[in-house]
Amino acid sequence: MGYRVPFVNPAVSYRLIKNEIDAAYADVMSRGDLIDRGHLKRFEQCLADFVGCRYAVGVNSGYDALHLSLRAAGVGPGHEVIVPAHTFVATASAVVNVGATPVLVDVGGDFNIDCDRVEEAISERTRAILPVHLSGWMADMPRIMEIADRHGLVVIEDACQSLGSSVEGKRAGSWGVTGCWSFYPFKILGGYGDGGAITTDDPEIALKARRMRFNGEDRETGEYHHHGFTCLLDNLQAAFLDVKLRHLPRWIERRKQIAELYRASLREIDDLLLPHYERPGFDHVYQNYTVRSGRESAFSEYLSTNGVEVLTQFRKPYYRHEALGLEDRGFPETEALSREVCSLPMYPELEDEDVLFVIETVRAFYGLS
Ligand SMILES: Cc1ncc(COP(=O)(O)O)c(C=O)c1O
Secondary structure, three states, rough: OOOEEOOHHHHHHHHHHHHHHHHHHHHHHHHOOOOOOHHHHHHHHHHHHHHHOOOOEEOOOOHHHHHHEEEEEEEOOOOOEEEEEEOOOOHOOOOHHHOEEEEEEOOOOOOOOOHHHHHHHHOOOOEEEOOEEEEHHOOOHHHHHHHHHHHHEEEEEEEOOOOOEEOEOOOOOOOOOEEEEEEOOOOOOOOOOOOEEEOOHHHHHHHHHHHHHHEEEEEOOEEOOOOOOOOEEEHHHHHHHHHHHHHHHHHHHHHHHHHHHHHHHHOOOEEEOOOOOOOOOOOOOOEEEEEEEOOOHHHHHHHOOOOOOEOOOOOOOOHHHHHOOOOOOHHHHHHHHHHEEEEEEOOOOOHHHHHHHHHHHHHHOOOOO
16 A cells, blocks of 8 residues: 555665765776675774764674674573563574573563563573663663673673664664664665664674684684674675765654654644653654554554554564563553553655645544644
């Protein structure tokens, strides 16, 4: 179905920066620089600078960033890793695929891990906490770092949805031993295919990740240090991402403007919970604008059938998929929000008139003009 306002619009986004993207493509292709070349190194440096870390290591996806981070931090069989019950499944899958056990913890009203529940999930086997910064809003990192320090745990940040967000001026991905990034096309910094990265201040972790992404090989010496993987960020994707990263601060400002437009016209609707959390020091970059409606799927279905494409991730929490074999310890907040979530269109290329159309459609559902 064609929507009056689609959830994302990659073609418009490309049109607006076509000259720069096409120039990057021509540069890579005419040099024949495809694998592990200058564009990748340059993008890694720019990403590290943006996040506020010493190193960035480009990989194939956000999943790979999580997977390699866990391995580089020494997480493996016999270990437990604390993860939120509400996240994309890849967060938990990375833990399972290194042979460790994810221990799920419910989230709070901001969709992020509930720090009051983290300590009760810690056992003598716990090795790491893997908080997720969902939708552009960071988990309570000062508190998580304090808990981790007290218990001697590693922190790996799943920052795949929150590039540019910060707490007390310190950006997502610069708090834990690593920050994990996804450049899946519809992320806040999206490539034209899969992509990801690890950011870290730790030279050993960066070195291990660099080797693991290239089959365990040290590219300088040719020595294989262990069995590894093939999961390097393509040089071409890196060149595109480098172009887009330069636009990111301006795009984030536009996302914030759109969020304010939504807020101004929707806040009077008591049934809707809007993603404005008002915590001093926390900066929201609105990768997603996810509201909660007490009218559940009636709300999201009304928007879809009236020209507004929305996302309802996830009506079925990942731990309820039996084949994954995860322990459901009872997560009331995750259960409630899973019935209620609805993400409205949110991307920098949205025109004000598109935002107004979404607002009018939401208001019409609630019988308001
Ligand atoms: C929170 C979170 N973690 C992990 C991932 C995995 O990223 P990718 O799809 O690049 O593997 C994603 C992206 O979809 C995500 O949103």
